[in-house]
Amino acid sequence: MRVLVVHNRYRSAQPSGEDRVVDQELALLREAGHRADLFERRSDDISSMSLPRKAVVPVRVPWNPAARDALAARLRADRPDVVHVHNTFPLLSPSVLDACTVAGVPVVATLHNYTQVCPTGTLYRDGAQCRACVGRLPLPAVRHGCYRGSRLATVPIALNLAANRRRWSASVDRFFCISAAQRDILVESGMPADRLVVKHNFVPEPGVVRTGRAEHLLFLGRLTEEKGVRLLMSAWDRIAAGGGLGVALALAGTGPLQDEVARWARDRDDVHYHGLRDPAGCRELIARAAAVAVPSTWLETFGLVVVEAKAAGVPAVVAGHGSLAELVDDGVTGLTHRPGDAASLAESLRRIVADPERNRELGTAARADYERRFGPRAGLANLVGGYRAAIASTGHGAAAVTTST
Incomplete structure (x- = not known):
């Protein structure tokens, strides 16, 4: 053709x-x-x-x-x-x-x-x-x-x-x-x-998948209001006030809110801002994640990072509306939270890392879904x-x- x-x-x-x-x-x-x-x-x-x-x-x-x-x-x-x-x-x-x-x-x-x-x-x-x-x-x-x-x-x-x-x-x-x-x-x-x-x-085969202990929760994408970055920062502050999760939050990307994100992350041990990463660097960050967070407040038409995470055997925590709810089967391939609700997002992030064995099961199911629908x-x-x-x-x-x- x-x-x-x-x-x-x-x-x-x-x-x-x-x-x-x-x-x-x-x-x-x-x-x-x-x-x-x-x-x-x-x-x-x-x-x-x-x-x-x-x-x-x-x-x-x-x-x-x-x-x-x-x-x-x-x-x-x-x-x-x-x-x-x-x-x-x-x-x-x-x-x-x-x-x-x-x-x-x-x-x-x-x-x-x-x-x-x-x-x-x-x-x-x-x-x-x-x-x-x-x-x-x-x-x-x-x-x-x-x-x-x-x-x-x-x-x-x-x-x-x-x-x-x-x-x-x-x-x-x-x-x-x-x-x-x-x-x-x-x-x-x-x-x-x-x-x-x-x-x-x-999404093509990533060439790198998750093995061993996860190092962080990950936000990967454009740093804009509609992508839910400020919502994620608010949820993470709630988590930090309660003693943290034992893993850091990693953020990678650029956009209008990058200066605000960089200031927020500065001098914190529980947050790492990586700036703009090349595709290989993004795949590496995903493969080291306990989950990717996609807390978008707008109606995403897809959610490419969710599928990239699935390909690496990593579950996602996503806003439970639009295409994101379509991509993630709540409790099977990841978790959903109430859109725009920082408390709900914080709770879902806690749940995704609280039980490592359950987290691995979610990641295995996410990889199987990738092979069936998105490979x-x-x-x-x-x-x-x-x-x-x-x-x-x-x-x-x-x-x-x-x-x-």
């Missing part, structure tokens, strides 16, 4: 799980013998642009004719069986969908967030869940300056949503939702249910199956439909 993946990479200063998913799926397809190529733009390139070119970037968020023409030329040269679209913001734009339509190439799109119904893609504002723009013009987002706290910066992405909502629905043959919880919200918003399918992200074999079957369905629905690429995986 010939696959062309279309993706706008995020800034390297803010590592994205979405970028990792793209790279991992490309490698998976290539290892299975498919021809998988990449058409990409990089947000890092914006910093080296001239001032006039930088000024044009926001204007072209809803429609970028240069990106459309470049992809059209690539489609004529490569003649792929299917195009797989991931992120188009800010340097590609939904104009790439038009290039695919004109070329008659089936399109699959992975929805990594909620940008189809929310300009910022988070359904989150001012420390609380928000659906003010779902199913209507995204004027509330502009009024509140939801993107980077700026009304002016929010205008291009609000226009993008308003102008291209129908284009996405008309041009994409198959939408991959990365959790059932995400799909439910998008169906409720009016997106075409018959083309929204659940395809969980897969490379399941990932390839789900990915190629989605491509085949998209191709079959349009009548294009009949030969590719019967290609063996």
Whole structure:
């Protein structure tokens, strides 16, 4: 099968799980013998642009004719069986969908967030869940300056949503939702249910798994309000006031709250802030953990770190809502806590380390769930199956439909 993946990479200063998913799926397809190529733009390139070119970037968020023409030329040269679209913001734009339509190439799109119904893609504002723009013009987002706290910066992405909502629905043959919880919200918003399918992200074998005594509890991710970092700090202070757990809390990542986290961790023996770690360093931190903590206050569309922990035989403590409750079977592969409740989170963290034997059982069950639902074999079957369905629905690429995986 010939696959062309279309993706706008995020800034390297803010590592994205979405970028990792793209790279991992490309490698998976290539290892299975498919021809998988990449058409990409990089947000890092914006910093080296001239001032006039930088000024044009926001204007072209809803429609970028240069990106459309470049992809059209690539489609004529490569003649792929299917195009797989991931992120188009800010340097590609939904104009790439038009290039695919004109070329008659089936399109699959992975929805990594909620940008189809929310300009910022988070359904989150001012420390609380928000659906003010779902199913209507995204004027509330502009009024509140939801993107980077700026009304002016929010205008291009609000226009993008308003102008291209129908284009996405008309041009994409198959939408991959990365959790059932995400799909439910998008169906409720009016997106075409018959083309929204659940395809969980897969995780490659980590190469390192947990052995021996765990050294810490781990938070690994972006240091933002919605990821629950402040909630975790509050819960840990409760734990420390009660005498601690006998293991430290390790935090790794970067983001708007990194200075606050670093100050909080400074001069404490029970907290270690590791900053930004490379993928190998992240895998090592996970393999040494008693559990990973994912106390997100927003509705995560997936929870990649939960599956990365499963792959290493490590259970998770997660907020019991959205996709996180879907990924963790409470009391079987990890524990859940009441979302936004520091006392509940603290109690779940205590329970996950209180009984080492029970913790090992949870980790073993988590690893078994990874092998069944989230490993490379399941990932390839789900990915190629989605491509085949998209191709079959349009009548294009009949030969590719019967290609063996």
